[in-house]
Amino acid sequence: MSGYAGTPRSGAPGQVKEVTSLANPVIKDIKSLALKKFRDQQNAFLAEGLKLVIDALELGWTIKTLVFAKTARGNPLVEKVAARSVAAGALVLEVSEKVLTSVTRKDNPQTVLGVFEQKLMPLRDVSLSGSDVWVALDRIRDPGNLGTVIRTADAVGAKGVLLVGDCVDPFALETVRATMGSIFAVPLVKASPDAFLSWRKAFKGLVAGTHLKGAVDYRSVDFADKPVVLLMGNESQGLPEPLAERCDVLLRIPQAGRADSLNLAVATGIMLYEVRRSALSLDGVP
Ligand code: SAM
Structure with missing residues (x-):
């Protein structure tokens, strides 16, 4: 695993990329979050759905990667979340339906996914x-x-x-x-x-x-x-x-x-x- 999905850019704005290949290393990293070993390695986890991602950002959780479906382009809420994620230093990926389905292993996946940093209270x-x-x-x-x-x-x-x-x-x-x-x-x-x-x-x-x-x-x-x-x-x-x-x-x-x-x-x-x-x-x- 490249560990890319788990690499926040401290302070600097993030980037937006278009991804259509299932072999993309960031997509591979996100898919690996299905296993605890890789969640721990990347100190990350996946949350599905626009509302969840908005709530998480509002509650101060650190987003590492935002993934959204091409079909969601133009949706003002998605655009806002994408802008906020970029400003927070996250990587923003606009992906094909095929990529989204492969990440969530669901037929009708949510159009927005967020990879967040894990957080526990001592x-x-x-x-x-x-x-x-x-x-x-x-x-x-x-x-x-x-x-x-x-x-x-x-x-x-x-x-x-x-x-x-x-x-x-x-x-x-x-x-x-x-x-x-x-x-x-x-x-x-x-x-x-x-x-x-x-x-x-x-x-x-x-x-x-x-x-x-x-x-x-x-x-x-x-x-x-x-x-x-x-x-x-x-x-x-x-x-x-x-x-x-x-x-x-x-x-x-x-x-x-x-x-x-x-x-x-x-x-x-x-x-x-x-x-x-x-x-x-x-x-x-x-
Ligand atoms: N075979 C287990 C046992 O002997 O305790 C059953 C555990 S139960 C499925 C799981 C937990 O739910 C219990 O440890 C308890 O905390 C709670 N629980 C379930 N039914 C309960 C009841 N009627 N009264 C109190 N606690 C209950």
């Missing part, structure tokens, strides 16, 4: 106050689940998502797609279980774990006016003992019927809405 910067809520996910494996959790965390106004242990890559294309743009709005942190537990020692709020053996009904707790870390377990194994025993409370969502458990993202959604109950209303005023 664990030491996570500091909760008031009624702040963070979601902590233990070894989440499914990219669709992670994307859905990030989207839901955004929707309820949670302050961030903490990835504990060996989690699926938040910058995988499937995760980014499932976030529907919330990847750009919700701070993400990665931590080992040990680092999380030592951070937890200094945390003065409530660490609420969820567990199929939890003794407490999730509806019986008052979450208002205190910082809360909601800890969710791995899809197949649930929360391991060393994490479960360090929770202030282990909550259970009651179930009827034959299902053993709820899907992780569904359980997180139910929990987040309960934790944020007093903070949310239809008119935005609690």
Whole structure:
């Protein structure tokens, strides 16, 4: 790989190029972002869609490469994003339908794609106050689940998502797609279980774990006016003992019927809405 897609030009304006060849090295670099190894090597990830790219730029994410379909030429919003990307030092590629389809491996691809620099918040910067809520996910494996959790965390106004242990890559294309743009709005942190537990020692709020053996009904707790870390377990194994025993409370969502458990993202959604109950209303005023 040339590493070209991962090379921002510091301060200098970028360039606009037309690309029709699938063998173009920048296109090859962008396609390689399907693999975590190359995402990490280039410190980059791919986001699809004009709205997402506009949101990302507005939220201060660094764009490395903007790709747009020839058919989008003349669209004022696309032209504006292209100008903004060039000004930010990004490479702007106008590509054929064939190239776009090959990059996204989709038949009806979005007409705009952005390659962005990855961004994670260091664990030491996570500091909760008031009624702040963070979601902590233990070894989440499914990219669709992670994307859905990030989207839901955004929707309820949670302050961030903490990835504990060996989690699926938040910058995988499937995760980014499932976030529907919330990847750009919700701070993400990665931590080992040990680092999380030592951070937890200094945390003065409530660490609420969820567990199929939890003794407490999730509806019986008052979450208002205190910082809360909601800890969710791995899809197949649930929360391991060393994490479960360090929770202030282990909550259970009651179930009827034959299902053993709820899907992780569904359980997180139910929990987040309960934790944020007093903070949310239809008119935005609690
Ligand atoms: N076989 C796993 C187990 O024994 O824990 C099932 C894990 S479940 C699919 C994934 C996570 O979703 C759980 O670790 C928990 O955090 C949450 N979860 C799912 N259903 C739940 C319920 N009824 N009550 C509390 N948490 C639940």
